[in-house]
Amino acid sequence: MVDAIIRHRTSRRLNLRYQPGFGTLAFLCLFMLYAPIVVLIVFSFNDNRSVAVWTEFSTDWYVSAFHNEGIRAAAWVSLKLATVATIVATVIATAAALATTRTRSFRGMTTAYLVINQPLMVPEIVTAVATLSFFALLRAEAGIYFGFGNLVIAHTVFCIPFAYMPIRARLEDMNLTLEEAAADLYANAWQTFYRVTLPLLVPGIAAGAMLAFIVSFDDVIITVFVAGPGETTLPIYIFGAIRRGVTPEINAISTIVLGVSVLFVTLFYFISRRGRNR
Amino acid sequence: MGVTSEQRSAVEARGVTKVFGHGADAVRALDDVSIRIHENEFFTLLGPSGCGKTTLLRLIAGFELPSEGEILLDGEPVGHLPPNRRPVNTVFQSYALFPHMTVRQNIAFGLEMRGVERSKINPTVDEMLQLVQLAGYGARRPSQLSGGQQQRVALARALANHPKVLLLDEPLSALDLKLRQGMRVELKNLQQQTGITFIFVTHDQEEALTMSDRIAVMDRGQIQQLGDPNEIYEQPINRFVADFIGDTNFISARVVASDGGRARCRSESGLEFDCAAIDNTQVGRDVTLALRPEKIRLAKSEASAGATVVHATYVGTDTNYVVALSDESRLEVRVQNALDGHARFRVGDRVSIDVPPGAARMLVD
Amino acid sequence: MANVSDTRSTALKRTAGAVRADHIIAEQESRQRRRRWVLLSPALIAICVFGILPLFIIVMYSFLTPGNYAGVKWEFSTDAYVQFLFERDIFDESVRVFTTDYLEIYWRSFQLAAFSTVAALIFGFPAAYFMATRPPETRNLWVFLFTLPFWTNLLIRTYSMLIIIRDEGLVNITLQKVGIIEQPMVILFTDFAVGLGLLYSYLPFMVLPIYASLEKVDFRLVEAGFDLYASRFRVLWRIIIPLAKPGIIAGCILVFIPALGAFITPIMLGGGKNLMIGNLISLQFGSSRNWPFGSAAALILMAFVMIALMFYVRTTTRGKAMGHG
Numbered sequence: 001m002v003d004a005i006i007r008h009r010t011s012r013r014l015n016l017r018y019q020p021g022f023g024t025l026a027f028l029c030l031f032m033l034y035a036p037i038v039v040l041i042v043f044s045f046n047d048n049r050s051v052a053v054w055t056e057f058s059t060d061w062y063v064s065a066f067h068n069e070g071i072r073a074a075a076w077v078s079l080k081l082a083t084v085a086t087i088v089a090t091v092i093a094t095a096a097a098l099a100t101t102r103t104r105s106f107r108g109m110t111t112a113y114l115v116i117n118q119p120l121m122v123p124e125i126v127t128a129v130a131t132l133s134f135f136a137l138l139r140a141e142a143g144i145y146f147g148f149g150n151l152v153i154a155h156t157v158f159c160i161p162f163a164y165m166p167i168r169a170r171l172e173d174m175n176l177t178l179e180e181a182a183a184d185l186y187a188n189a190w191q192t193f194y195r196v197t198l199p200l201l202v203p204g205i206a207a208g209a210m211l212a213f214i215v216s217f218d219d220v221i222i223t224v225f226v227a228g229p230g231e232t233t234l235p236i237y238i239f240g241a242i243r244r245g246v247t248p249e250i251n252a253i254s255t256i257v258l259g260v261s262v263l264f265v266t267l268f269y270f271i272s273r274r275g276r277n278r
Numbered sequence: 279m280g281v282t283s284e285q286r287s288a289v290e291a292r293g294v295t296k297v298f299g300h301g302a303d304a305v306r307a308l309d310d311v312s313i314r315i316h317e318n319e320f321f322t323l324l325g326p327s328g329c330g331k332t333t334l335l336r337l338i339a340g341f342e343l344p345s346e347g348e349i350l351l352d353g354e355p356v357g358h359l360p361p362n363r364r365p366v367n368t369v370f371q372s373y374a375l376f377p378h379m380t381v382r383q384n385i386a387f388g389l390e391m392r393g394v395e396r397s398k399i400n401p402t403v404d405e406m407l408q409l410v411q412l413a414g415y416g417a418r419r420p421s422q423l424s425g426g427q428q429q430r431v432a433l434a435r436a437l438a439n440h441p442k443v444l445l446l447d448e449p450l451s452a453l454d455l456k457l458r459q460g461m462r463v464e465l466k467n468l469q470q471q472t473g474i475t476f477i478f479v480t481h482d483q484e485e486a487l488t489m490s491d492r493i494a495v496m497d498r499g500q501i502q503q504l505g506d507p508n509e510i511y512e513q514p515i516n517r518f519v520a521d522f523i524g525d526t527n528f529i530s531a532r533v534v535a536s537d538g539g540r541a542r543c544r545s546e547s548g549l550e551f552d553c554a555a556i557d558n559t560q561v562g563r564d565v566t567l568a569l570r571p572e573k574i575r576l577a578k579s580e581a582s583a584g585a586t587v588v589h590a591t592y593v594g595t596d597t598n599y600v601v602a603l604s605d606e607s608r609l610e611v612r613v614q615n616a617l618d619g620h621a622r623f624r625v626g627d628r629v630s631i632d633v634p635p636g637a638a639r640m641l642v643d
Numbered sequence: 644m645a646n647v648s649d650t651r652s653t654a655l656k657r658t659a660g661a662v663r664a665d666h667i668i669a670e671q672e673s674r675q676r677r678r679r680w681v682l683l684s685p686a687l688i689a690i691c692v693f694g695i696l697p698l699f700i701i702v703m704y705s706f707l708t709p710g711n712y713a714g715v716k717w718e719f720s721t722d723a724y725v726q727f728l729f730e731r732d733i734f735d736e737s738v739r740v741f742t743t744d745y746l747e748i749y750w751r752s753f754q755l756a757a758f759s760t761v762a763a764l765i766f767g768f769p770a771a772y773f774m775a776t777r778p779p780e781t782r783n784l785w786v787f788l789f790t791l792p793f794w795t796n797l798l799i800r801t802y803s804m805l806i807i808i809r810d811e812g813l814v815n816i817t818l819q820k821v822g823i824i825e826q827p828m829v830i831l832f833t834d835f836a837v838g839l840g841l842l843y844s845y846l847p848f849m850v851l852p853i854y855a856s857l858e859k860v861d862f863r864l865v866e867a868g869f870d871l872y873a874s875r876f877r878v879l880w881r882i883i884i885p886l887a888k889p890g891i892i893a894g895c896i897l898v899f900i901p902a903l904g905a906f907i908t909p910i911m912l913g914g915g916k917n918l919m920i921g922n923l924i925s926l927q928f929g930s931s932r933n934w935p936f937g938s939a940a941a942l943i944l945m946a947f948v949m950i951a952l953m954f955y956v957r958t959t960t961r962g963k964a965m966g967h968g
Contacts, residue, residue, distance in 0.1 A: 246806060269809050
């Protein structure tokens with residue numbers, strides 16, 4: 001009898017993996033995060049205008065959103081902007097990553113790193129008004145005005161750190177020995193970069209580009225302040241539309257924008273995972 | 279330069295020193311090293327980790343530059359040449375195969391970079407694949423190959439360029455024993471077939487002894503001894519070399535008689551050794567002797583005092599014994615089991631020790 | 644075979660070749676350095692000119708006077724900062740009256756940010772703990788699920804919350820249908836709505852750093868090292884939470900700072916009555932036409948952010964120095 005009790009006690013170890021209520025809270029958090037989005041998506045297919053009463057499935061709102069000139073124009077502006085900003089930011093970030101990774105600590109390295117990440121350290125509203133003021137000053141005092149370019153520049157700047165991170169991560173995973181082997185086999189600096197470094201870096205660059213695109217496509221605050229007339233991006237359009245009143249087309253277009261983000265994030269995940277297996 | 283062709287070596291290091299870091303953290307990886315490596319030679323740099331052997335290899339390849347001294351290839355200094363302009367190729371420890379290229383493309387890489395015509399590249403690649411016995415594997419990627427196959431691709435990739443000198447940085451360390459032993463033979467054959475100077479880096483002394491024409495034993499940035507395998511094994515010059523190569527007994531003894539090139543020494547335990555004398559062996563001097571376990575002969579003894587067997591380990595071809603002497607010191611003895619008349623000793627047996635003249639070696643301090 | 648003479652050549656110690664070697668090393672290093680800065684310069688120039696310089700511009704602006712229509716007039720003035728605490732009396736322009744209007748806005752922002760941080764911690768820590776104690780394959784899925792919202796549009800996520808909590812929204816309709824309430828509950832356009840919105844926006848920022856910290860903990864070690872009779876709660880409180888401290892602090896900072904400067908959430912869910920700092924700043928650059936004041940308000944916000952960041956750096960590096968890291 002006593003033996004049984006002792007055996008029972010010694011077999012009952014403290015299992016820290018189980019904490020009462022934590023699992024519930026975790027699922028609750030997930031629910032909290034996704035429920036509103038799911039509701040939005042579901043009701044964008046709702047036949048009536050309410051976002052609370054479901055009648056029947058309908059893609060009417062998507063159709064009318066598609067025919068909406070304002071939406072089409074805004075989508076096009078967003079796409080143009082995000083593409084240009086992504087390309088420029090990715091190129092700049094790639095160069096910066098090549099310069100700051102896999103290298104002995106050099107003078108100014110921490111400062112350079114801080115500068116590259118500066119856009120992430122400032123609250124968006126501050127960046128927005130600072131950028132606005134800067135461009136206003138340029139225009140008023142020096143007559144310099146890039147038009148759409150102003151917006152592109154603003155987006156490119158905050159995209160750079162987002163593109164930089166994945167590229168840097170990928171570069172750090174890459175063994176320097178491969179470049180040494182290339183040199184050993186008579187490749188000069190450019191050939192080594194072009195034939196060995198760059199092909200292996202492509203997953204990182206692609207991942208960086210994905211992130212930059214998402215961040216630019218989804219941006220609201222900075223765009224609100226810096227965009228000029230006729231430079232309405234999709235988020236700006238949606239923002240304005242919401243303030244005028246909730247309509248089902250907004251649900252439809254919001255779902256589409258969500259879809260774009262989700263698509264790019266998933267792509268990003270796949271590219272990163274595949275790259276790491278090399 | 280004015281050197282004659284007999285004096286020109288395939289590779290020469292003159293007074294080479296390499297220091298990493300600055301000031302208090304500076305590490306002297308190589309300290310005033312000078313060697314000459316001959317053409318068509320299988321030369322091995324042997325030593326423990328951190329002895330500088332890989333650093334020396336990298337200096338020859340051009341991945342690092344010496345802090346002092348110079349490296350010469352074929353009699354010409356190459357300090358000003360980056361790695362891609364030196365006629366040497368390297369087989370890396372991690373193979374460093376390009377993962378995004380096929381085996382063919384890997385092997386062809388050096389030829390492409392040198393601008394060899396397409397029509398000449400393919401036959402050379404085929405030839406190389408044949409040479410390393412990987413014909414038919416050309417379209418595979420490195421990730422689809424086993425360790426041994428990757429190693430052979432790395433070899434083929436380097437050899438495809440017919441370099442004057444091939445550098446091999448511990449290429450066999452990642453392979454399992456059977457594969458390693460097979461590759462040792464293959465590498466040796468390759469070297470003899472191609473006539474290329476091989477400079478081989480390893481920490482495995484058995485590898486060095488089996489493959490090399492000459493060995494440079496290194497420790498802490500300096501060359502301890504340079505010679506052919508027989509010399510290194512039979513006539514180690516100092517304690518480090520004697521200890522690093524094979525197993526050795528170190529015996530403290532005093533010189534009791536000295537006559538020209540020979541001396542007789544007696545240890546605390548009463549054993550007497552006849553050995554070759556090194557300079558300054560006066561009578562009464564304390565010396566350290568190195569004695570290989572397989573050179574000691576044991577015989578059953580009836581004497582009540584003397585040596586006793588305290589360990590006996592059977593290892594297939596031999597039996598390793600540990601024998602305790604009268605002064606508490608121990609000797610490792612190895613006896614071949616196939617020897618006629620070899621009586622197996624057991625723990626507790628009393629034995630007498632016989633060391634033939636010349637078996638013990640006097641060491642430089 | 645002269646073994647010894649091969650290895651020592653003191654006479655050849657410093658040859659012409661040695662001097663050349665130093666010179667070549669130096670040349671190589673300077674070439675490397677030049678290449679590095681060439682590669683870095685586009686990024687540095689872009690961000691210095693268009694990211695950092697604008698910050699200096701608004702510092703400058705905060706010491707000027709408002710222009711007639713927009714922008715600034717080039718007259719030095721500390722009005723912007725004074726205005727923060729002292730408003731001009733509406734009847735007599737030369738008199739300054741102490742006002743707490745703006746202080747209230749900052750104070751409300753602090754409260755809301757703090758509320759969302761604490762709420763995020765209460766919900767987020769258990770969630771992160773749960774995630775960190777799942778088997779590896781499931782763990783990755785959880786991380787993906789928590790990371791995904793971060794990359795979706797903040798505006799749309801806030802909008803989705805809006806349509807749920809508004810008077811005709813899902814919450815109210817459902818509660819009315821079930822019979823719990825008669826009239827719609829006013830949730831939208833309250834401080835609570837804003838706080839909830841902030842929590843909703845930034846919850847992943849709390850979960851992920853805590854998860855990263857907890858993932859490094861070897862639970863088996865902690866389990867094994869403990870007396871049978873120690874309670875689960877005590878182990879959690881005394882051992883695990885201190886181990887997760889870096890993640891907890893990082894999470895709090897990552898929630899608090901963006902929440903403090905939030906703009907979209909208060910506008911959409913607060914309806915323009917429950918101003919936060921972000922709205923105040925925005926107004927100055929919009930209808931209030933007071934760019935200097937807006938700049939000053941923005942800089943004050945920046946100052947708080949810097950303080951919070953420095954606090955974070957101090958606590959993490961001190962932690963590392965003491966070997967906790």
